[in-house]
Amino acid sequence: METKINAQQxxxxxxxxxxxxxxxRIPSVYRPGVEDGNEEKAxxxxxxxxKAMGIEVFIxxxxxxxxxxxxxxDSGKPGKTLLLEGHTDVVTEGDHNSWKYEPFGAEIVDGRMYGRGTNDTKGNLACMITAVDSILQDKESFNGKIILCIPCDEEGMMIGIKHFIKNGWAEDVDGAIICEPEENQVCISQRGAMRLELITYGKMAHGAxxxxGINPNLRMAKVIVELEKLERKEQERLGKHPTLGWPSITPTILKSPVKGEPQINVIPDQCMxxxxxxxxxxxxxxxxxQEIRNIFSRLSEDDADFKADFTVLEDRPWTETDREEAIVKSVAQAVKQVTKEDPIYNGVPGATDGTFLHIAGIPIVTIGAGDRDIPHQxxxxxxxxxxxxxxxIYRQACLHFLNDKGEK
Known part of the structure; x- marks a missing residue:
């Protein structure tokens, strides 16, 4: 491929x-209450x-x-609308002193650029902007419209993309490229994510x-055992997905009491x-x-003091885009054209902003530079x-998708 590099490349x-x-080099970690602790500068x-590229910009x-x-x-010509999405926020750098290179230095060593966000996903944000800039500089002809969606808070509750959709920007979009680190694999599926807070209730008493009293911790232990059985049942029912792996149910935080100070000789009133x-x-x-509610019902049949409930904190469905969708075919064609190799199809292990674009009815493909295992490290x-x-790849995918003579 090196012999084929031209002035544009x-x-x-x-x-x-x-x-x-x-x-x-612009830290954009969301840190509530910390000056400049957000995405604003980026x-x-x-x-x-x-704006310097001559693009119409809304903030x-x-x-x-x-x-x-x-x-x-906007090309000024009728056609499809393509959306490119890349977020500005990054996760915390963690222990600053644990880094070999300055976390926000973007230092290049032996062909690698180091720093928080190089991989996830400021590098890919830069790719999508540069790809569009390249199209404009070279006065490439295309039909329809390109929307660059650059939201905040992808690493949190994804309030940025939700706001983008709520305000009508996703209407009439025909396909979207989600610019995330996927080793330039064509990812057409994503695992869903459902986050729950589950509480068992008891009665506070002396440990002696x-x-x-009623010990909520013992009740929670029984719930967790039943959840493990549910996970195993789902895995046996569905098997290992070819691109997404196993479905999973993972207890993460365990807290008892939920409020107040714990004490070794006190039975708490709640466990979460x-x-x-x-x-x-x-x-x-x-x-x-409903399966979780059924677990509660079964446990209460054997234990009159059992009481539990849960709250849904976030609910993000799995997504799957057909290979015959125009956006998938355009991206795959671009990969083959640029790399001279057949595209590798895969899935995204977690949710992205594309999840909510999918809910809005937009076919999505996730692809971008970066080792899939490196984000947040x-x-x-x-x-x-x-x-x-x-x-x-982004440049050619835009041109293939927008210049496709097929019906919108």
């Missing part, structure tokens, strides 16, 4: 590396960059200091007089656990909720050559 390579470095940098504040940036490139439930095609979230990195390849 050299230009784009330099641009995407530079833009990635600039974005990574978002405004992106907005100014897009919408989702929460104070947490804006979405939307860029619109246990019969005078959180569940991180990851689902695959073939599972129904409402049915899973100490010494996060991305290969700079991979950024260059991804930029060309």
């Amino acid at each position: 050299v230009r784009d390579r330099e641009a995407v590396i530079s833009l990635t470095q600039q974005l990574v 978002a405004h940098y992106v907005a100014d960059y897009l 919408e504040e989702v929460e104070p200091g947490r804006p979405n940036v939307i860029g619109i490139i 007089i246990s019969w005078s 656990t959180t569940l991180d439930i990851r689902t695959v095609p073939g599972q129904d979230h409402e049915e899973l909720k 100490i010494n996060e990195y991305v290969d700079v050559n991979e950024l260059a390849v991804t930029t060309q």
Whole structure:
């Protein structure tokens, strides 16, 4: 492939590396109550960059200091609308001293750029912007419209993409590329995510007089054992998904008492656990909720003092896009054109902002530069050559999708 590199690709390579470095050097970890502890500076940098490209830009504040940036490139000709999505927020760097390289330094060593967000997903945000800039600079002809969706809070409750959809920006979008680190594999499925807070109730009492109380911890232990059985049943029923792996039900946080100070000789009145439930095609979230209610009912039949309930904190369904969708075919064609290799199809192990675009009825494909196992790690990195390849994939995917002569 090196012998085929032309002036346009050299230009784009330099641009995407530079833009990635600039974005990574703007910390955009959401830290409530901390000055500059949000996405605002990164978002405004992106907005100014897009304006300099001649793009129509909208900035919408989702929460104070947490804006979405939307860029619109309208060809002026009828056609489809393509959305490219990449978020501005990153997770915490953790222990600063544990990093070999400055977490927000974007230092390049032996072909790798290190820093928080290089992989997830400021590198891919830079790729999508550079790809569009390349199309504009070269005055490439295309039909329809490109929307650059650059939201806040993908790493949290995804309030940015929800706000974007609520405000009508996703209407009439015909396909979306979710720009996340997937080793440039064409990911057409995602595991669903359902987060629950589950509480068992008891009666506070002295630990030495246990019969005078009701121990919620023992009840929670029984619930967790039953949840493990439910997980095993679902895994046996569905098997291992070819791209998403196993469905799972994972207790994460365990807290007792829920409020107040714990004391070794006191039976608490409540016990709480959180569940991180990851689902695959073939599972129904409402049915899973009912299975948990059934567990409560069975346990209460054998224990008159058993009482429990749960609250749904977040509910993100699994997604699956057919290979025959125009956006999938366009991305796959671009991968083959740029890499000279057949595309690898895969799935995303977790949810992305694309989850909510899928709910809005938009076919999605997730693809981008970066090792799939590197996000959120100490010494996060991305290969700079991979950024260059991804930029060309996005560029060609845009042109293939928008210039497709098929019906909208």
